[in-house]
Amino acid sequence: MASSDSKVVVLGTGGTIAGSAATAADSIGYRAASLGVEALVAAVPALAEQPLECLQVAQLDSKDMDFAVWQALAAAVAQQLQRPAVAGVVITHGTDTLEETAYFLHRVLAPPKPVVLTAAMRPATALLADGPQNLLDAVTLARAAAWRGVQAVLGGRVYAAADLRKRHGWHLEAFGAGDAGVLGLIQDGRVQRFRELRAAGPHPAAAALPADAAQWPIVDIVVSHAGARAESIDALLAAGVQGLVIAGTGNGSVHRALLQAAQRALAAGVPVLRASRCLDGGVVEGAGGALPDALPGCGALTPWQARIELMLDLLVRRAP
Numbered sequence: 019m020a021s022s023d024s025k026v027v028v029l030g031t032g033g034t035i036a037g038s039a040a041t042a043a044d045s046i047g048y049r050a051a052s053l054g055v056e057a058l059v060a061a062v063p064a065l066a067e068q069p070l071e072c073l074q075v076a077q078l079d080s081k082d083m084d085f086a087v088w089q090a091l092a093a094a095v096a097q098q099l100q101r102p103a104v105a106g107v108v109i110t111h112g113t114d115t116l117e118e119t120a121y122f123l124h125r126v127l128a129p130p131k132p133v134v135l136t137a138a139m140r141p142a143t144a145l146l147a148d149g150p151q152n153l154l155d156a157v158t159l160a161r162a163a164a165w166r167g168v169q170a171v172l173g174g175r176v177y178a179a180a181d182l183r184k185r186h187g188w189h190l191e192a193f194g195a196g197d198a199g200v201l202g203l204i205q206d207g208r209v210q211r212f213r214e215l216r217a218a219g220p221h222p223a224a225a226a227l228p229a230d231a232a233q234w235p236i237v238d239i240v241v242s243h244a245g246a247r248a249e250s251i252d253a254l255l256a257a258g259v260q261g262l263v264i265a266g267t268g269n270g271s272v273h274r275a276l277l278q279a280a281q282r283a284l285a286a287g288v289p290v291l292r293a294s295r296c297l298d299g300g301v302v303e304g305a306g307g308a309l310p311d312a313l314p315g316c317g318a319l320t321p322w323q324a325r326i327e328l329m330l331d332l333l334v335r336r337a338p
């Protein structure tokens with residue numbers, strides 16, 4: 019455990035946790051990213067006596083998350099973690115792209131202290147808002163040195179960044195951890211851990227993230243489905259896409275129309291990864307069939323994680 023006088027820094031980025039609605043009964047028709055991070059902390063009496071600092075890094079509905087915010091967030095987290103007085107960092111975020119930001123930070127920071135993302139399905143003005151408890155739990159975890167690395171805390175469950183998935187569009191219990199299962203539980207300030215995380219260093223591209231987010235590689239996701247059209251890939255190639263992830267059916271299988279267009283992408287030097295559009299399971303290689311070696315599966319990664327991975331890989335390939 020970090021000492022009780024070490025600080026936790028809470029970085030605000032918006033989301034429903036910072037949302038407000040006209041009435042307390044409204045958990046759907048609210049405006050996300052309305053309240054500042056200081057107000058979120060002030061709404062949790064149990065945090066009043068704790069050494070905390072708040073910083074507003076962004077204020078957005080996370081559906082609009084972009085590389086510039088990721089860049090600013092990664093830099094802010096790295097800077098705060100370097101301070102000896104800081105035990106860990108909490109990030110308040112929207113639920114919609116929580117798993118993408120968590121995975122991105124996991125891959126570029128591999129932090130030596132806890133970095134804990136949290137969010138809420140109900141706005142701060144709701145009768146039974148979930149944000150305050152989630153925030154309190156996240157701060158508790160951020161003080162626990164043994165939880166180094168990036169994780170998310172929601173509804174008393176701790177998720178490893180690599181396993182986090184949003185599974186439901188509006189239900190209070192909206193998150194899952196796929197086949198890996200949750201990392202632990204947190205109840206009344208007591209944390210229970212089920213398994214250790216494999217230690218992994220940051221992606222080699224982490225040191226070379228362009229400061230100008232417009233310079234980050236363009237990687238798009240195409241979904242394979244009944245009646246899929248080659249034109250969806252061809253149009254992206256014409257628009258200058260630099261990498262593609264195909265969210266395939268089942269175990270990463272790809273509609274033959276997309277397969278032909280994917281071959282054109284490969285011939286043009288644009289790498290293509292296969293993921294699965296199924297929520298759990300990822301892609302297991304070696305099932306045989308007609309897929310070319312140049313169209314590798316992305317293992318357990320979700321399409322959104324595979325996209326981040328390919329983006330980082332492209333940065334390494336681009337390095338002089």
Ligand code: SIN
Pocket residue numbers: 032033034035050078079080081111112113114115137138139
């Ligand atoms: C968002 O992702 O910012 C809005 C939705 C949410 O936080 O639940």
